[in-house]
Amino acid sequence: MFDPQITPVTKSQYLQYLRCKNAFHLVREGIIPKPLSSSYGGYLEWGDFLQLCRSQFKDSASIDKTLEREESIQKTQEWILEKKSIFHAHLRSKPFVSTVEYLEYDPDREGWILWDFRPIGSVKQDILRSFYFHKKVAEGMSLNVIGYKLIRIQTKYIFPGGPIYPEDYLLIEDITPRMESEWGTREEEWKPFLSEIERTNEQTVQFSFLDSKPSCRSLKSCWSPSHCAEGKENAKEIFDFRDSSELAKQWFALGYNSYESVPDSELTPIQKIQKQAHISGKTYFDRNAFESYLTNVTKTVAFLDFESINPYLPLYPSTRPFQHVPYLYSLHIWDTETDTLTHKTYLHEDVGTDPRLAVITQLQKDLPEGITIFSFNDFFEKLIIQETATAFPEFLEFWERIKSMFIDLAMPFKKLWIYHPGQNGKASLKEILPCFSTESHGGLSIREGQDANYQYLRLIKKQVTAEEKKRVLEDLKAYCKLDSYGLFLIYRMLLERLSVI
Known part of the structure; x- marks a missing residue:
């Protein structure tokens, strides 16, 4: 009270x-x-x-x-x-x-x-x-x-x-x-x-997840399940079902508290895949979907990840508020026939200058022509290159040459062509990577893109010591490198499954 x-x-x-x-x-x-x-x-x-x-x-x-x-x-x-x-x-x-x-x-x-x-x-x-x-x-x-x-x-x-x-x-x-x-x-x-x-000034408040606002759709985002769902705190997993939205809240009200408890009649085909994967503990894999998805992939492939800042006060000429400006990329190139993996990276350390020209110049040098480029949610990577090439027209031909070579490696996980129980309904790279490899972002100093954005902006605003700047630059490279390396690990895993299953 x-x-x-x-x-x-x-x-x-x-x-x-x-x-x-x-x-x-x-x-x-x-x-x-x-x-x-x-x-x-x-x-x-x-x-x-x-x-x-x-x-x-x-x-x-x-x-x-x-x-x-x-x-x-x-x-x-x-x-x-x-x-x-x-x-x-x-x-x-x-x-x-x-x-x-x-x-x-x-x-x-x-x-x-x-x-x-x-x-x-x-x-x-x-x-x-x-x-x-x-x-x-x-x-x-x-x-x-x-x-x-x-x-x-x-x-x-x-x-x-x-x-x-x-x-x-x-x-x-x-x-x-x-x-x-x-x-x-x-x-x-x-x-x-x-x-x-x-x-509530006159009596004790009774907390109930079911009585909360419609915006509180998931027990997983609840600030205190032990109060709002007392005795049912462990029923969170039914909110992992993909595209369940308010339906999961109805299941909770009916007493369903686990994947197994929700009847198949209540589930979509994708949700049934999730349920079976969690019951069996085995990864679901749609071989036919992957064979079609990877039909035109080249023998040598690239895995590309950018880090950017998107300040609302533009820093560089010809940029808009909130425009993503790249300052770092990590590029892994894998020759599948020789099993040779090469890493290329560029970090713009001269934080007082516009990084875009240096980034795209080096990327054009590092990226071999005519190979498939994998990114995770590739709309972002393509937008970065397109906007940078628009600002520096001499790179428009480079953009036109590579834009059709991109493949979104997030798509199979969004569409549930593959699903590991450890994903818990999620399809982000940070959730997927530990499920299919021994790698994880958990041990890094920088673990997410927002933090990378913030840390580089701190360098620009000169809010770090010389020693701290050196550490931040290394942390940024390590974070970006794991993102592109993680894409390689996931792609290799997919090929291994196709060859074995």
């Missing part, structure tokens, strides 16, 4: 409630700690983005972020009485507190406009819900809220080089009409939230 007078409700908690009522209470009551959010990337650019946004306003007060919450709230209230426009305004209307990026006073209309600054390309539902939360807190303070405005990123912006000018890069959007058109929807979300706070 929580006391709203002691622990205020924040905007992030409200958004969490809309996603999962159980998680809202579990964290609010201190039953479980709030999961740590990923720190990848965002804050490295946030300061510069915020400065661009704030440059659009003159003569405004700003709450110092070093102040304690109570001091911030008091200072905000003082400036509100003086009718000052305020950056980082702290509002409180018990039991709620919120922080508004910019609270603008309009003297002509004698009202307040709520502003939000978001490094995003489109308006999401959570932004509208955030504005509504701010509105409720502001109105609880008797403020006359007259408008809602958002500063976001102009996704069509092409960076010309030099300074980024806010008028070109930022998109200022008045979303007041949209907010007003959706009052009914927002109120339908808000009223149950208020009722829930009042109800």
